[in-house]
Amino acid sequence: MLIVDAVLETVDTTGFSLWPVADLPPSRLLALSHRMSLPEIGAALAALAEYNSQASDDDSPVTDAGEQIRRLLEAEKVIAPGGLRIRRTDNDVTVSPGCCCGLEDWREWLDVLTGETPWLGHDPSPRIEHADKLIRLWADGGEEATKAPSARPIEIPVDDLVGILNSVRDAMRGFLSLTKQWAACHVPSLAVDLATKLDEDLAISAPLPSDYGQARACWCAAASSAKSGAPNVLRRA
Template sequence: MAVLTSYNDGDHEDRGRSEDSAADGVGHLMTAEQVIAPGGLRIRDTATGITVSPGCCSGLEDWRDWLGLMNGEEPWVSHDPTPHIEHLGASVRLWPDEDHPRESFIDLPLARLPELLDSLRDQLVGFLAAVEGWAAQHAPALAARPVAKLDEYLAIGAPLPQDQR
């Protein structure tokens, strides 16, 4: 919540002031025109240990764009590092950075993508529940508002569309 409330407060000069209360942070989040959740998706192959991290301008608010891989599209994966995606028919190949050795990649079967994104959505639903508990404790007068705002901008609550699978 500290990252979300300070990143989206609009007052970039004073971001992360220690004297700000949780209610101030929630207020900043509520007045943001758009919620940005810096970080994006990180893909890790547990068998090889290769990780594709999101670039500097990638945000979690774009997580549903990964479903577009099923239709030959490519999600925005940013730059610095510059991850790269290549379509290979029934799978996609992900490289951590254009400058990484060509043997450092992850092959992701497209058939697994909906399952992985459903799992991510479940984790984000859990995050919303944690936000609700945090807000009830730290900013009770505003408790329901950050959950609704985050759900709206991160598109968490709605199930993934079945027709794109």
């Protein structure tokens, strides 16, 4: 069975008191979905706030949830360390995003349909190999790897990729729905702005192609549009 999760790297929340957070170790990959508890939503938002809230020397310490979320909203673009974690349960292989990979770029997996390779991070450095109608994915062994790839790759039919990404999108929409609930409770005056910011910067709600054929047709149209300077709406919200 293939399981693909949108994951966010957690941070150390020891002593964090601005809102309730789940007791999770730092640097864990937290799967985002409708199945999260509200304390897990709190932990995810604490991570996003730490990564993106740029305080200056003149800023006073943050003492309430509203101020922390306002600083997050002021980020030019929300960065979400993480990405897509891919697990094959029948051979117990997991490929996790490497360091410096960002969940905000998850739609770059669509590039695989045209034979390209998305940035998957380093240390480890996941590796993708294109093989006819399959992609083979190793946990390590990419360009910046310090060791040879593992002997057991995960194989994914290219025709299945669009469906997989639509499932990822559904999970992220579930996370966004729970975030709206969380914000209505903890920062009601900022709830709409927070949901809109995360939706746009993490490219959550914009539609994806429904199948491989439509995806290829859309990419042909996107390539044509690129020549005229139009944006690629499939990859960014």
